[in-house]
Amino acid sequence: MEIRSILFPTDFSEPASRALDHALVLAHHFGTKLTLLHVETPYESDPANPRHEFPEPGELFTRFRGQSTDRLAGTEPPVRQEDIEIEEVVLRGISAAREILAYADENRVDMILMGTHGRGAIGHFILGSTTERVVHGALVPVLTIQHGEDRFVAKGGRYEKVLIPVDFSEASRKALEYGVEIAGRFGSELELVHVIEPVLAPQALFAGGASPVAIDPDIRQRSRTALADFAGDLLPERYEFLLKSGRPHHEIISTIRERNCDLLIIANQGWNALD
CATH class of the missing domain: 3.40.50.620 (HUPs)
Structure with a gap:
């Protein structure tokens, strides 16, 4: 880039x-x-x-x-x-x-x-x-x-902390490319977040409204593997991967506030919007 x-x-x-x-x-x-x-x-x-x-x-x-x-x-x-x-x-x-x-x-x-x-x-x-x-x-x-x-x-x-939501689309890969470059230039901490939207699956009916992460204990590791396959050699040696469950826009806003992020890099309709 x-x-x-x-x-x-x-x-x-x-x-x-x-x-x-x-x-x-x-x-x-x-x-x-x-x-x-x-x-x-x-x-x-x-x-x-x-x-x-x-x-x-x-x-x-x-x-x-x-x-x-x-x-x-x-x-x-x-x-x-x-x-x-x-x-x-x-x-x-x-x-x-x-x-x-x-x-x-x-x-x-x-x-x-x-x-x-x-x-x-x-x-x-x-x-x-x-x-x-x-x-x-x-x-x-x-x-x-x-x-x-x-x-x-x-x-x-x-920018001390850069947050990049990843949904495994081509647009979010482009956002990841820019985010890694900017974080590297500023020596920023890099955090990636993937949000899993709840679906009304049969197992969810018996889980008392538990999140997909709670229902499927292997989903975190599978998400990490998917991220590695998706990002390839884009990922730096040091980054933090966050897995959330809920409405993506709510979870992203919540993560920004909880993690005190300075820069959000997010894909927008096929290209990038940064905030």
């Missing part, structure tokens, strides 16, 4: 500024080009403007440089401007998500990194309309950074 270019769409909001910390550090770690992209839409620029005109781009480039310079100064460990190739792009269109996806495709970027606008207890998994459209439409991995307390900066620009 090789990451040569990272696309960072920004609306200059506080969530975007926080997400830029991640983009700068990742670009530095991978030695990649970082493209800062802002999409100007007439309706978002000035809703009170009856002609819905686009603003001039000069001010936007000034804001780009201000945002990137401010965040570079605050990264830990420090990242210097000269250490990263940064490109600034302004596009104009009716749909920000459509322009982001088109740019990523036309310029063959390897990863998209975006902030989210979700708030509150459930906000961790609410992306915001533009980010959600990009996640579902992108043909490359998308790293989304939640809005709120940023442990990434507090931990010195490191």
Whole structure:
């Protein structure tokens, strides 16, 4: 796996500024080009403007440089401007998500990194309309950074624990490939989780609602064997394998909280979404 270019769409909001910390550090770690992209839409620029005109781009480039310079100064460990190739792009269109996806495709970027606008207890998994459209439409991995307390900066620009759900699909194998690479670059602990969904089988009727793991004592070992066959030589020497039973989205969220994970890498409709 090789990451040569990272696309960072920004609306200059506080969530975007926080997400830029991640983009700068990742670009530095991978030695990649970082493209800062802002999409100007007439309706978002000035809703009170009856002609819905686009603003001039000069001010936007000034804001780009201000945002990137401010965040570079605050990264830990420090990242210097000269250490990263940064490109600034302004596009104009009716749909920000459509322009982001088109740019990523036309310029063959390897990863998209975006902030989210979700708030509150459930906000961790609410992306915001533009980010959600990009996640579902992108043909490359998308790293989304939640809005709120940023442990990434507090931990010195490191992902200490990376979690990858595995369902033995081709998409989850691709997610595993990216996860192993990122964990290796940051020296992160790597945890893999496989969730078995309960089915109404005859033996379950007599087990008092026990989980498949409790009903079948050999399922854990069979899952480990299946993981080894599935992952091949992708797996590093050190990782932890977790086997859960229940609704996958509930168990994944629960695992993130219980294990205090910093980065979730999960397959999404045939490709990758990272959070």
